[in-house]
Every structure is written in C-alpha cells, then in structure tokens.
Amino acid sequence: MSDHFSGPRALADPAADISDVFAFPAPGDPRRLVLAMDVFGKAGPSAVFSDAVIYRFRLRRANIAATGAGASFAVDTDEVAFDFTFDVPSGANDTTHPPQRGCCATPGGDTVSFYTNDEKGGQSPGVRVFAGQRSEPFFLDVRMIEKTVATRQIAFKKVGSDTLYGTNVLSIVLEVEWEKLFGGAPMFAVVCETLRAGPKPTRIERVGRPEIKNVSLSFKMFDQVNRDLEIRDIYNSEDAFALASDYVGAYRARMNANLAFYDSLDEKIDWPLDEAGNHPLTRLLLADFLVVDASKPFHETSYFEIERAMLAGRPHATAGGRWLNEDVMDLIFTLYINGGNGPRISDGVDAPIAWSSTAFPYLAPPNPPKAKAS
Amino acid sequence: MSARLYAKRAISASDTSAAVVTHGTIALRNLEAQIEGLEPNSTPGQRRVEEQARLVDLLALRGSILASIADYERALELAQLLVCDAGREGTAFLARARGRAVFHRFGDALDDLDVAESLAADAKAVRRERAAIFQGLGRYEEAYAFREEDARRYPSFDSLGALTTLCAERGDTERAERLRAESVRRYRGVSPLPLAILEFHLGAMWMHEGRLDRARDHLIAARCYVPAYAPAQGHLAEVEAELGKLDLAITLLEPLAATSDDPDYAAQLARICADAGYPDDSRYWRGRAAARYDELTTVHPEAFGDHAAEFWLAAGGDPSKALPLARMNLENRKTPRAYALLSRAIVADEAVSAGGISHHQNVAVRDFSSKR
Numbered sequence: 248m249s250d251h252f253s254g255p256r257a258l259a260d261p262a263a264d265i266s267d268v269f270a271f272p273a274p275g276d277p278r279r280l281v282l283a284m285d286v287f288g289k290a291g292p293s294a295v296f297s298d299a300v301i302y303r304f305r306l307r308r309a310n311i312a313a314t315g316a317g318a319s320f321a322v323d324t325d326e327v328a329f330d331f332t333f334d335v336p337s338g339a340n341d342t343t344h345p346p347q348r349g350c351c352a353t354p355g356g357d358t359v360s361f362y363t364n365d366e367k368g369g370q371s372p373g374v375r376v377f378a379g380q381r382s383e384p385f386f387l388d389v390r391m392i393e394k395t396v397a398t399r400q401i402a403f404k405k406v407g408s409d410t411l412y413g414t415n416v417l418s419i420v421l422e423v424e425w426e427k428l429f430g431g432a433p434m435f436a437v438v439c440e441t442l443r444a445g446p447k448p449t450r451i452e453r454v455g456r457p458e459i460k461n462v463s464l465s466f467k468m469f470d471q472v473n474r475d476l477e478i479r480d481i482y483n484s485e486d487a488f489a490l491a492s493d494y495v496g497a498y499r500a501r502m503n504a505n506l507a508f509y510d511s512l513d514e515k516i517d518w519p520l521d522e523a524g525n526h527p528l529t530r531l532l533l534a535d536f537l538v539v540d541a542s543k544p545f546h547e548t549s550y551f552e553i554e555r556a557m558l559a560g561r562p563h564a565t566a567g568g569r570w571l572n573e574d575v576m577d578l579i580f581t582l583y584i585n586g587g588n589g590p591r592i593s594d595g596v597d598a599p600i601a602w603s604s605t606a607f608p609y610l611a612p613p614n615p616p617k618a619k620a621s
Numbered sequence: 622m623s624a625r626l627y628a629k630r631a632i633s634a635s636d637t638s639a640a641v642v643t644h645g646t647i648a649l650r651n652l653e654a655q656i657e658g659l660e661p662n663s664t665p666g667q668r669r670v671e672e673q674a675r676l677v678d679l680l681a682l683r684g685s686i687l688a689s690i691a692d693y694e695r696a697l698e699l700a701q702l703l704v705c706d707a708g709r710e711g712t713a714f715l716a717r718a719r720g721r722a723v724f725h726r727f728g729d730a731l732d733d734l735d736v737a738e739s740l741a742a743d744a745k746a747v748r749r750e751r752a753a754i755f756q757g758l759g760r761y762e763e764a765y766a767f768r769e770e771d772a773r774r775y776p777s778f779d780s781l782g783a784l785t786t787l788c789a790e791r792g793d794t795e796r797a798e799r800l801r802a803e804s805v806r807r808y809r810g811v812s813p814l815p816l817a818i819l820e821f822h823l824g825a826m827w828m829h830e831g832r833l834d835r836a837r838d839h840l841i842a843a844r845c846y847v848p849a850y851a852p853a854q855g856h857l858a859e860v861e862a863e864l865g866k867l868d869l870a871i872t873l874l875e876p877l878a879a880t881s882d883d884p885d886y887a888a889q890l891a892r893i894c895a896d897a898g899y900p901d902d903s904r905y906w907r908g909r910a911a912a913r914y915d916e917l918t919t920v921h922p923e924a925f926g927d928h929a930a931e932f933w934l935a936a937g938g939d940p941s942k943a944l945p946l947a948r949m950n951l952e953n954r955k956t957p958r959a960y961a962l963l964s965r966a967i968v969a970d971e972a973v974s975a976g977g978i979s980h981h982q983n984v985a986v987r988d989f990s991s992k993r
C-alpha cells in the first residue's frame with residue numbers, strides 16, 4: 248500500500264495555524280494588558296505546540312492619525328515582541344498528555360519558563376504567561392455565512408448552529424504591565440504571528456483583526472480585478488505593520504468588492520464608496536492589527552469601538568481591542584451590512600459552549616472529547 | 622554512534638538544505654489530534670463537506686505513515702458516506718476518488734473524478750488526482766504530461782514533489798534526485814510528513830535500482846523526520862537484510878509485524894527469519910501473513926493482489942496461489958512491475974507443476990531487485 252501513495256501533498260502544520268487573537272485590559276487589574284493567541288482550531292486531546300514554530304506577539308505604539316472618512320492610525324516603528332517556543336514533550340509517543348515545557352522570551356531579554364496546561368502559568372516581574380489546551384471561545388455559523396455568500400441573501404437563522412461548538416484550541420495567554428512597554432503610552436497595535444524557527448525565522452501566518460482573511464478577503468467572485476487570486480497566502484506572508492507595495496492594490500480591490508457585497512445585502516447602501524471606489528472601512532480593516540487603549544476600562548463589547556468613534560469623529564469610550572466573550576460575528580455583520588444604521592444582524596449563535604472568565608488564564612478549560620461517530 | 626546522530630548524518634548526506642520542521646513525534650501526535658478533532662462531526666447532518674474531505678485525507682495520510690489499513694478503510698468509508706450525504710458536491714466525489722485510488726480501484730476512482738469535474742470541484746485538484754491515478758495504472762505518459770505542466774506552471778513543493786515520485790517510480794534516478802532537492806528547497810511548511818514521504822519514495826527508488834547504500838540514506842532520513850514512519854522502517858529492514866544484517870533487519874521488522882494490520886511486515890519477517898536460521902519464527906510469521914493476505918485479497922483484491930502474489934512467490938511458498946493474483950494485478954494496472962510479477966509467477970508455477978522445484982526451493986526463486 249505504502250508504495251502507491253500518490254505523492255506528497257503538503258499538509259500544513261495545524262499547530263502553526265492561528266485562529267484568533269484577543270487584546271483587553273485585565274478585568275481585575277487595569278495596570279495589566281492581556282493578549283491571547285489561539286492556534287490549532289478543532290484540536291483533539293493529543294494536540295501539542297510545535298517545537299519548530301515561534302509564536303510571537305508584536306506590539307507597537309499606536310495613535311489616531313485622522314478621524315472622519317479618512318480615519319487611520321499612525322503606528323510607531325519601535326516595537327516590542329514576546330516570543331513563545333516549546334520543547335518536544337518527553338513521552339510524546341505516549342497516548343497520555345505529557346506536559347510540554349515552554350519558554351517566553353521577553354523584550355527585556357528575560358525568559359519565563361512554564362509547563363503547558365498549568366493554570367498558574369509562568370511568571371517573572373511584570374509578566375505572566377499560560378499556554379495549553381482550552382475551550383474554543385469563538386462561535387459562529389459557518390454554513391449560513393457560506394449560504395449568505397452563495398445566495399447573496401442573508402441566510403442566518405433565528406437559532407443558528409455553532410460550527411465550533413464543543414471544540415478546543417491551543418491557547419497562549421500573555422499578561423503584561425503595559426506602562427513598562429512604551430514609557431506609559433497606553434494605545435497599542437497588536438498582531439500575532441507564527442514563524443518557522445531557524446537562523447532566519449520566516450513568517451507562516453499573521454493575525455490581528457477577526458475574520459479578515461476568511462469572511463472579508465477569501466471570497467473571489469465579487470472581485471472584478473483578481474477573480475482567480477487566492478490572496479490569503481500572500482497576505483499571510485506580509486508584515487502587518489508595513490505592507491509591501493506589490494499587493495496592496497490587490498488587497499484593496501478584494502476588500503472593496505467584498506465589503507460592497509455585504510453592504511448590498513439589506514438592499515440599501517450604508518457605506519457609499521468614494522470617487523476612487525474605496526469602501527470607507529477598507530483602510531481601517533487593512534490596518535490588520537488590534538488596537539487597544541489600556542487606559543480605558545475593560546468592556547465586554549469593545550471590538551472596533553475605537554475605529555467607529557474615529558469614523559464618527561468622536562472620542563472613543565472603551566479599550567477597543569477584543570474581549571474573549573464578545574459576539575464578534577454579529578458585530579462584524581451588523582457593521583458590514585448596515586453600518587449600525589439598522590437592526591443588529593445576528594447569525595443566531597450567541598454564545599460559545601463555555602464562557603471565558605475574568606480571571607487568569609481567562610479562557611475556559613478544554614471540553615471533554617466527544618464520542619466517536621459510529 | 623547514537624541513533625539520532627546516525628540519522629542526522631543520513632539527512633545531511635541526502636539533503637543540503639534540511640528544513641527546520643516539527644519533530645516527528647509531535648507531528649504524528651498533531652495528526653492524531655486533527656483526526657480526533659474532526660471525527661466527532663462525522664455523523665450525517667452535522668458534517669461540513671470540506672472538513673469531512675479533509676478528514677478523509679488525514680486518515681489516508683496517517684494510514685500511509687503508520688501502514689494502517691484500518692485507516693485507509695475508514696477513509697474510504699467516510700468518503701462513501703460523504704457522497705451519500707452531499708451528492709451534489711464535487712469535493713465529495715474527489716474525496717471518494719482518493720479513497721478508491723488508495724485501494725487501487727482506479728476505474729471507479731476515474732469515474733468519481735469525472736463526476737467531481739462536472740460538479741465544479743477544484744479543477745487543479747481533480748487534474749492532480751487524475752495524474753496520480755494514471756501513475757498507478759502505469760499510464761506514465763499521461764501522468765508525465767500533467768505533472769510536467771503542473772510543475773512548470775506552478776513550481777512548488779507539491780508539484781515538484783509529485784513529479785519527483787513519478788520519476789522515482791520510472792527509475793529516472795538522476796532527475797528524481799535533482800527534483801527532490803528542488804522540492805525541498807521550495808518547502809515552506811513546518812510539518813515533517815511531506816518531507817519524510819518524499820525521502821521514502823527516493824529510498825524505494827534506489828532499492829529498486831539495487832543501490833542499497835543510497836536507499837539506506839534516504840530511508841534513514843525519512844525516519845529521522847518521522848521516527849514512527851512504518852513503511853520507511855520496513856524498507857530499511859529489507860535493505861539491512863540484503864546487506865547481510867539479518868538480526869538488525871529482524872529487530873526493525875518485529876514491532877511492525879506485531880502491530881500493523883498490513884501483512885507485508887510479517888511476510889518480510891518470515892522471509893528474513895528463514896534466511897537467518899530461525900525456522901520456527903519464520904513459520905509463525907508466515908502463518909500470520911498468509912491468513913491476513915487471504916482476508917485482504919477477498920476484501921480488497923485490487924489493492925493487495927500484487928503484495929499477496931509477492932508473498933506466495935517468496936516466504937509463502939505457493940506459486941499456484943500467486944499466479945491468479947499476479948494475473949488480476951496486471952489486468953488492473955499495466956505497470957512494468959506488474960508484468961515482471963506475472964512473469965515470475967508463471968515461471969515459478971510451471972517449475973512447481975513440472976515437479977522440478979519444491980515449495981521450499983521455490984522460496985529461493987525470489988529476486989530482491991526484480992520484485993519491486
């Protein structure tokens with residue numbers, strides 16, 4: 248049998264596949280900023296982190312550069328990064344779940360050691376870390392999103408079906424004293440990356456905002472410029488803080504087309520394009536990093552609040568960023584489809600299987616494995 | 622020299638640009654974890670076609686790494702369910718084509734690809750699968766035409782790796798080595814599994830050519846990427862046996878023969894135990910292999926006809942059972958190896974019929990290089 252395998256189909260390593268990024272002020276301690284990165288969606292109990300991957304949190308100081316229709320951020324070039332790496336767990340051949348030793352390299356040159364799935368995590372002055380398997384905090388109805396796109400009509404049901412219900416992810420949680428990062432400046436741009444380790448680490452994936460690559464960029468049929476281009480691999484390879492000029496036009500065209508499609512779903516235009524055909528959200532969304540203002544209080548529904556305030560020309564009221572329990576799909580569809588000028592667009596899925604808590608390590612413990620299908 | 626150091630040396634001998642990849646034990650755990658994570662959704666009505674097709678691929682991948690026929694069978698079973706459940710989705714037929722091709726049901730697989738194409742499945746994926754089936758059928762010119770074009774238009778690890786395996790199967794050793802190096806150079810992933818599979822194919826190629834030293838390097842490299850890679854371990858055992866290291870070969874084969882549901886390892890072990898002067902052990906493993914081949918040639922005749930025929934010509938010692946299997950194999954796939962196998966089966970059967978050769982003597986008819 249083995250002699251006749253048809254050829255090596257390169258299968259990506261799921262442990263390098265980022266599913267979500269979160270950033271929020273610690274609910275119990277406003278001096279601390281919490282960042283979380285999830286990888287390996289739908290991870291079975293055996294899942295472990297890769298020893299060949301660097302899991303990186305990148306932070307830069309952000310400022311509001313412009314408000315109104317041309318709203319944009321100015322992001323400094325100075326940067327701090329926290330790199331997480333993992334060893335090969337001893338007993339990795341076993342069917343049991345051996346702890347995996349991890350290490351977080353801080354921008355100050357310190358290292359924080361820890362073992363996965365230890366809820367106390369690892370600590371050094373000003374830094375606390377956790378890594379391990381947790382319950383998937385994200386919830387959405389993928390089938391109805393696909394149907395919405397295929398039929399060009401809003402297909403969400405009153406009660407949807409959570410595609411991720413009961414599944415687990417591998418999470419990395421980083422809690423830092425934010426005032427120590429950039430001399431007390433409170434507004435940060437945050438992006439997470441996975442990189443292939445080695446003498447010259449190469450980026451595998453990057454994630455900032457939720458659902459940019461899938462919901463916002465993946466659909467090709469509305470794009471009149473690059474109908475055949477699978478844009479996501481190219482997009483992943485880019486530096487989120489410094490997009491190369493080569494493909495910006497392609498990203499912009501795809502984003503403009505797809506956002507215009509979503510805007511058309513309620514048969515009224517809430518986001519008129521400018522003279523150049525640009526959608527008002529395109530520039531902000533292609534600034535694909537979470538922006539969090541740690542000087543503002545923790546709020547449960549704060550994703551894109553800073554950006555909406557910028558578009559409206561008013562001061563923001565929340566920390567922005569993204570909290571674990573936020574129903575971000577409803578927010579995104581409401582934003583894209585009616586710009587907040589109409590009823591909330593719900594995908595019919597309003598909660599994950601388990602809510603995250605307001606205490607470290609925040610994400611809920613992993614769900615037990617389901618019985619095998621017969 | 623430690624095993625790890627030994628393996629690293631082999632990798633450097635076969636590859637000048639070894640990639641930084643996930644440790645093989647982690648990669649295998651995570652393959653398991655992917656399967657675990659997708660299996661629970663496999664009840665009808667809850668499945669997403671893409672995920673189930675992905676599960677079919679993952680099971681087939683694990684089957685190829687661990688030499689697990691049960692995984693291949695589960696993959697095909699899921700693909701069948703998928704077609705029942707999503708009969709208007711090209712992806713479902715593409716998945717079933719892959720599952721059927723693994724069991725050498727090439728005609729059925731080509732039919733599935735035609736349907737997949739008519740249902741607008743990913744055109745490139747359909748063409749790649751069709752090329753793989755042509756390769757399995759021995760329709761090399763058609764396979765080459767696509768693989769060459771694919772590698773030229775979309776030069777990547779995938780396309781160059783596929784062309785490498787085709788060249789390797791045809792014995793175009795120089796080009797296969799050159800393409801392997803280029804494939805590895807283009808590899809951007811961190812999973813060691815595709816690299817291990819590529820090394821395995823090169824190892825099998827050099828075995829066929831009788832260049833045991835080179836075969837050994839590639840097979841050790843494959844095991845360095847993924848220590849539990851069963852076919853690489855099995856082939857390495859055969860190489861070691863040919864080099865006269867019978868006890869080492871037995872050590873490598875015993876755990877595989879004891880745990881794998883693929884009888885190839887028991888068959889090889891029976892043969893090598895006989896050569897090493899362990900007739901009781903040889904008899905034991907021969908019995909296990911014979912029973913399993915009988916099962917498998919009943920359930921999956923196209924897939925196991927050639928392997929079973931090889932067994933009956935060698936350690937199995939019964940050319941009369943080999944002959945119909947070799948004939949059936951040639952009807953299914955007209956590869957040079959299928960012709961060679963039938964030729965050997967006819968010669969061995971005639972010799973036995975003429976009474977000029979006993980079953981035990983017939984074991985000696987085997988020819989290490991020509992049987993692959």
